[in-house]
Amino acid sequence: MKLKKNISLLLIISIAVLLFNSCTSRVGAATSWPGFSVDGESAYLSFGAETYAINLKNGSLNWKYPSEVDRSRQAYSAPKVIDGLVVFGDYANHLVAADASSGTEKWIYAGAEDRYIASVEVAQGVVYAPNTDGYIYALDLEGDLLWKFLVDGPNWTKPIVDDTYLFVASMDHSLYAISQAFTASDLELAKNGTKTLRTDYEWKTDLEMAIVADPVLEDGVIYVPTIEGKLFAIEAASGSVIWSFDNDGKLGAVWGSPVISNEIIFFADVNGDVYTVEKDSGKPHWPSAFNAGGKIVGGGVLTPDGVVFATDEGKLFLINSEKEPKTITTFDNAVYSPLNYSGDNILVSPASEEGLLAAFNAEGFETWSFVPEE
Amino acid sequence: MWESLIIEPFINALLFIYDLIGQNFGWAIILFTLIIKLVTWPLMSKQIKSSMALQKMQSDPDWVAIQKKYKNDKDKLAQEQMKFYKEKGISPFASCLPTLIQFPVIIGLYQSIIQTMGNAPLQMLNLIPKISPWLTGIFSFIPGLSDPLSLIPLNSQFLWMDIGRPERILIPGISFGIPLLAIIVALTSFLQTKLIASPTGDAQSNQMTGMMNIYMPLLMGWFAYSLASGLALYFLASNLFSIIQYAVLGRFNFENLLPKKKIDVIKKGE
Numbered sequence: 001m002k003l004k005k006n007i008s009l010l011l012i013i014s015i016a017v018l019l020f021n022s023c024t025s026r027v028g029a030a031t032s033w034p035g036f037s038v039d040g041e042s043a044y045l046s047f048g049a050e051t052y053a054i055n056l057k058n059g060s061l062n063w064k065y066p067s068e069v070d071r072s073r074q075a076y077s078a079p080k081v082i083d084g085l086v087v088f089g090d091y092a093n094h095l096v097a098a099d100a101s102s103g104t105e106k107w108i109y110a111g112a113e114d115r116y117i118a119s120v121e122v123a124q125g126v127v128y129a130p131n132t133d134g135y136i137y138a139l140d141l142e143g144d145l146l147w148k149f150l151v152d153g154p155n156w157t158k159p160i161v162d163d164t165y166l167f168v169a170s171m172d173h174s175l176y177a178i179s180q181a182f183t184a185s186d187l188e189l190a191k192n193g194t195k196t197l198r199t200d201y202e203w204k205t206d207l208e209m210a211i212v213a214d215p216v217l218e219d220g221v222i223y224v225p226t227i228e229g230k231l232f233a234i235e236a237a238s239g240s241v242i243w244s245f246d247n248d249g250k251l252g253a254v255w256g257s258p259v260i261s262n263e264i265i266f267f268a269d270v271n272g273d274v275y276t277v278e279k280d281s282g283k284p285h286w287p288s289a290f291n292a293g294g295k296i297v298g299g300g301v302l303t304p305d306g307v308v309f310a311t312d313e314g315k316l317f318l319i320n321s322e323k324e325p326k327t328i329t330t331f332d333n334a335v336y337s338p339l340n341y342s343g344d345n346i347l348v349s350p351a352s353e354e355g356l357l358a359a360f361n362a363e364g365f366e367t368w369s370f371v372p373e374e
Numbered sequence: 375m376w377e378s379l380i381i382e383p384f385i386n387a388l389l390f391i392y393d394l395i396g397q398n399f400g401w402a403i404i405l406f407t408l409i410i411k412l413v414t415w416p417l418m419s420k421q422i423k424s425s426m427a428l429q430k431m432q433s434d435p436d437w438v439a440i441q442k443k444y445k446n447d448k449d450k451l452a453q454e455q456m457k458f459y460k461e462k463g464i465s466p467f468a469s470c471l472p473t474l475i476q477f478p479v480i481i482g483l484y485q486s487i488i489q490t491m492g493n494a495p496l497q498m499l500n501l502i503p504k505i506s507p508w509l510t511g512i513f514s515f516i517p518g519l520s521d522p523l524s525l526i527p528l529n530s531q532f533l534w535m536d537i538g539r540p541e542r543i544l545i546p547g548i549s550f551g552i553p554l555l556a557i558i559v560a561l562t563s564f565l566q567t568k569l570i571a572s573p574t575g576d577a578q579s580n581q582m583t584g585m586m587n588i589y590m591p592l593l594m595g596w597f598a599y600s601l602a603s604g605l606a607l608y609f610l611a612s613n614l615f616s617i618i619q620y621a622v623l624g625r626f627n628f629e630n631l632l633p634k635k636k637i638d639v640i641k642k643g644e
Contacts, residue, residue, distance in 0.1 A: 212495070228524070270499070270502070
């Protein structure tokens with residue numbers, strides 16, 4: 001009788017555990033969308049526990065990393081290719097460099113304390129890797145740490161560089177300019193006794209809201225949108241705000257990088273509104289926004305006919321400076337990833353394992369699609 | 375409906391408390407737990423009274439007589455039981471209703487904590503539309519409060535833990551982290567069940583209570599071990615507030631903590 005009661009109680013508790021897990025496990029699923037980049041004849045895409053190198057001519061798989069899947073290592077940031085290396089970070093706090101032609105692991109930097117959400121940037125032989133632990137890590141191409149710089153919040157955006165500075169837009173609401181050149185005196189003793197901590201910066205501008213969209217640098221001006229719904233133009237030399245645009249407070253959160261074409265900036269918000277402003281003044285180019293009918297998260301891409309965006313309802317559409325829209329195609333899945341353009345093809349990554357990357361021509365015909373093996 | 379009735383109000387309440395108390399998410403969770411406890415206090419009092427009544431009923435001579443009379447007729451016994459409940463004004467469901475209400479609160483709170491933390495892009499993307507315009511309005515009226523959007527990202531550090539991650543303490547020389555919060559949650563759960571349990575005359579019921587006193591703390595400890603420390607913090611705060619609640623209602627039984635003295639059975643004829 002006692003055994004029967006124990007078993008009944010254990011059964012009830014097991015059911016409670018299963019129910020609890022099923023109600024909470026949703027949040028343990030994929031926590032972001034695919035990140036991909038293009039280099040030469042290949043696209044490099046990270047989604048979940050695998051990173052793929054995909055042939056841009058036909059969508060076939062060149063290689064995938066790692067050879068043995070480890071579900072504790074999830075990666076979503078777009079890999080960066082430099083000097084035959086593919087560099088990307090994962091949610092297990094690793095920065096990985098693999099051979100771009102074979103996918104063979106070259107090195108792993110495991111000195112960060114939190115996950116990598118942003119993509120890295122590389123300039124003058126230095127890998128700049130922003131981490132959500134608040135540090136920007138600077139490593140050489142062998143994976144050795146040169147220095148690290150601490151901001152006041154997590155870093156979710158890819159840094160940008162010019163010849164002299166590294167610009168970092170952080171979730172601590174600020175945009176930083178850090179000199180790429182440094183001397184030993186710029187490095188301070190960290191608490192762990194190592195001398196890799198930098199505390200100097202050229203300037204810091206408070207934008208008052210978190211930044212999740214990768215900024216864009218053109219002609220000495222940095223264009224950076226915030227989560228509040230404001231687009232700033234910042235002078236790269238001084239950090240001063242040249243202009244800002246928020247459509248009288250009606251601009252929604254902006255997650256995608258702006259696209260610049262012929263002195264006009266195209267960008268979209270999560271309300272599905274596409275805006276154009278003049279690059280020099282921040283004044284609206286169109287009298288009103290164009291509404292795409294679904295949430296727009298990823299940045300658009302410039303093509304010869306205009307700028308292409310994708311919505312969370314799976315609509316891929318093009319719009320030109322005359323505000324003439326054209327639907328290219330539609331998907332069954334949401335598209336959150338930024339788009340890319342290569343070899344007359346628009347590259348799209350729907351947030352679905354059933355088709356991780358697809359190429360479409362301007363008429364909406366699917367040129368190829370990459371589906372990972374199970 | 376789950377999102378609009380539970381998740382969104384929880385998220386907005388957490389954000390409001392978070393900013394009101396100086397942007398500390400750990401304290402926001404603790405205060406939120408206190409508010410939930412106060413709101414469910416009337417139900418809780420009813421539960422306690424109802425379970426006391428159910429326990430007393432076991433030793434009621436009228437009930438004992440009914441059980442004896444219909445011991446071979448389960449259907450009739452069930453009928454008489456319902457009649458008895460009605461006559462004595464006992465509501466058997468009042469003893470389990472607060473527990474049933476707690477379950478969606480726990481799940482809702484866990485999802486709200488994870489979504490409010492916004493540790494990953496999809497979570498952040500889903501969080502922002504859930505910040506209610508009325509919250510923005512309230513914030514603008516109360517001096518010293520920031521625009522709710524400007525609170526993002528939230529400060530996830532509380533004492534030694536990251537609220538969005540399972541808690542572990544790393545001790546030099548030990549290769550694994552110690553789940554201190556999970557241990558405290560299991561201990562307080564055990565303490566709570568021990569202090570508020572009242573032994574009845576019914577051996578089966580006592581046996582059941584004894585088993586629950588072991589399994590439930592282990593289960594709560596396991597949840598606290600596996601899930602984000604924000605939820606473990608909720609469990610801990612909830613246990614402590616429940617203990618205080620029972621103490622205020624005079625339903626404490628400190629004797630349950632003491633080891634029971636064995637009484638030697640005196641054999642007949644000795």
